[in-house]
Amino acid sequence: MADMIELYHIWKQYQKPVWALSDITLQVKKGEFCFVSGPSGSGKTTLLKTIFRELVPTHGQIIIAGKNILRIPGSRIYQLRRQMGIVFQDFRLIFHKRVFDNVGVPLQVLGMPRKEMRRRVFNTLRMVNLHHKIWEFPASLSYGEQQRVAIARAVVNNPRIILADEPTGNLDTELAFEIIGLFKEINRHGATVIICTHDKEIIRRFAERVLFLHSGKLIGKEAV
């Protein structure tokens, strides 16, 4: 299968002399489901941020779906991000907007008609079992529910790539398994999924492939 994400000799330095990422080279195939693991400060989040070009690496090349994303001008980055769904550890929900509007944001930026948007948001929320809370505000939801809203927002526009940064952080094991199960389901529909986690239990249960990072270095690319 063709590679969806290719990283070649990625180096990233925030400030001298520490390298947040050191010579990372890896490929993730289309439709693959993989974890990036490692202790806190190992560079997991930095790696994800370089993939959706929130950060520009100091050196190296990043190719997404055959396109070198470092050559995309800043004003065109949105086109790359429309192909991706990103889930953050802190959810990043808009708290003054309802669940419907939060999940519908990626469709809204595409200029989708309201009727179609409503259908898509409802179906996605049904998938994460939150359709009955569509008109509620995020503040009235539990932690796990907020996380599921963030996941619904990441998948609502059927992106080709899902990037999730510690999506199960601070969740109990049962809820964490449920969330990862959701990503598995999304992956079965064809999306390439990369999840950053340091939860060994989750990796043991769900991992097909794990990339281990330590002090910014890739120390193992294992297929489980």
Place this chain on the structure above:
Amino acid sequence: MTIICLSFLIIGVFLSLSNNLQFLARQLSENLAVVFFLEKGLSPSDTEAVMRTIRSSPHVGQVRYVTPQEALRRFRQRFPQLQEVVAGLGLNPFPPSVEAVLKDKTAESADVLSFIDSMRRVKGIEDIQFNRDWVERMRSLSRLARAVGFFLGGILVLASFFIISNVIRLNVLARKNEVEILRLVGASNVFIRVPFLMEGIAIGVLGSLLSLALIYGVIRIFPVYLGSSLGVLQEIVNFRYLSVGQCLSLVAGGAVMGFLGSLSSLARFLKI
């Protein structure tokens, strides 16, 4: 909003004042007449000769002879409160005169002055009154009012620009999280910026519309309060409302200022 409104209010009031003065100047120049006061007891043939001389000038349109009786009647009509003063004199103090209305555009030319100077030497003419100075004064006052208005308004418009810029900056900061999310889900720069720009334009337009409403109120209410106590000045302070073009210019100015204010703020504080 208050400062934006205030800045346009000042421009508007001075524009209105300028309009008023220009209107007066135009009225004066339209009726610009030269009055030739004749010597008392001038014979009808000499009077006719003077009128012929006046008529022969290419600058002069209509010419009319005003008898002392008519001049007295006019005076009584215009200044009824001074009737007793004239009655106390026991005789008619007004000399006969000839009123010559100047042709259009003539009032502007320097030739008129030389014509009037030459007329001073004509036998039978005692004095000449020409109110061109008033027209000039009105015009320069109008220009001054407009300049002061634009100067003060300009300073306030600049202040409004920075205020709008700061309002948008605060909004950008307040919605930083939302903007960040929009960026990450693939919103284009235009998609993110347009609401802020619209907000800036709306603030500018609303501020200028509010100022137009206030100007309207001031123009309606001001003369009522001052009433006739102003006398001759009433005509000057009796502001005429702005023309449609001026109103539209003020609103457009508000929109442009709002747009530029938010644009500058976005350029500085919304790094996307």
